[in-house]
Amino acid sequence: MASNRKKVLVLGTLHPDGMALLEGRDDVEFEVIEDISEENLLRHAPGTHGIAVRVARITRSIIEAAGCLEVVSRHGVGYDSVDVAACTDNGVRLAIAPRSNAPSVAEQTMMFLLALAKQVAVYDPLVRRGDWDKRFRTQAIDLDGRTLLVVGLGRIGSRVVRRAQAFDMRVLGYDPYVAPDAIRAMGAEPVADYRAVLGDVDALTVHCPRNDETLGMIGAAELAALRPGALVVNCARGGLVDEAALVAAIRSGHIAGAGVDVFDVEPPAADHPFFQEPRILMTPHSAGASLESLKRAAVQTVENILATFDGTLDPAVVVNKAVLQRTEAS
Structure with missing residues (x-):
């Protein structure tokens, strides 16, 4: 029997406070992926509703392979590694964690x-x-x-x-x-x-x-x-x-x-x-990697995914607001 729970891929390691939010949801199943190569992510993408990403590249192929993706949530504020146009084309919200770093x-x-x-x-x-x-x-x-x-x-x-x-x-x-x-x-x-x-x-x-x-x-x-x-x-x-x-x-x-x-x-x-x-x-692109910052980023990254599922995502954290406008219009 197919599960009606939302599937989340966590790409890389998140602070335990963020993981605890996922663990506390009975309606969500998640998988932590350490091999973040595109080839491996394409294998795991089908049926994914949310992606929490730190440094992996999220390509159009990955977004489209998911099939039912609703949100890509960045662990931080930069999103150079995410294909924003592909997110928008497929109705996927790209969320960031502005209070993190x-x-x-x-x-x-x-x-x-x-x-x-x-x-x-x-x-x-x-x-x-x-x-x-x-x-x-x-x-x-x-x-x-x-x-x-x-x-x-x-x-x-x-x-x-x-x-x-x-x-x-x-x-x-x-x-x-x-x-x-x-x-x-x-x-x-x-x-x-x-x-x-x-x-x-x-x-x-x-x-x-x-x-x-x-x-x-x-x-x-x-x-x-x-x-x-x-x-x-x-x-x-x-x-x-x-x-x-x-x-x-x-x-x-x-x-x-x-x-x-x-x-x-x-x-x-x-x-x-x-x-x-x-x-x-x-310094090695580590300015935003303090203990406190990593905790804040992990929590908001997961919060953004869960809020998307719950219909309460703050528009202020969404990069491609055209997706929100399209949703409202429909």
Whole structure:
């Protein structure tokens, strides 16, 4: 006898708090898939109603093979690995977990700014090598009184604004999709054109999705326009800051340091030029992977699937809202 329970595929490991939500539903059966190759997912896809996904690629073939798929729920806010058009074409909601990683990435951004300003990468090895007398050859700086430009003022960027204010920084904010009054309410000075203010900026951080509008938005010209000795941070998506231009600006000395959590190609190649530059601090796309963030992401990822089954999914977490409009119209 065929089961009338909803079938959910969990691709990868989720925090136990998220799994507990699935375990608590008698009307749901789930399977955890560790082999996330497309070939294996195609074998498991038929009859699937919901997919919880961390890093697997969700292709059109997988979506269509399911046959009755209702929702793909991303463990986080990025969805580069999901075929959005295929979801929309097949009436599948693509949901994200917006409350998951915003505090974590905002803190990572401030960590980079502080570590760069205070020359941690230089001072720590001096202590370990016993080169105490060389400590004054490197000059740390204060964030206090410096001007920070935050490009992108969504869930993460708005939090960076508040944290930078706590360090008494002057904060400029750019986001063409956020009203100037809302930017002021965050505590930032709104700017209409981020390129026009670069000459006043000591530190720049980007918090935007990767798309045709944002790809390469910080290139050689933008880096050259920053104040000499500026700091650059990218905890958003690879490609927003041109990697070759950043290396060149670091090597010329115009940019004093950079913090990078994301790369054009991940993982980066073994001969990536960033590896030769001690003034570029790097983390492995892990800014949003704190203990708390993973818990929040797992819970909301599963909540979004169950809410879809229950008809209570919050439209605010749905990427392809055209599916919701089509459902309402029918």
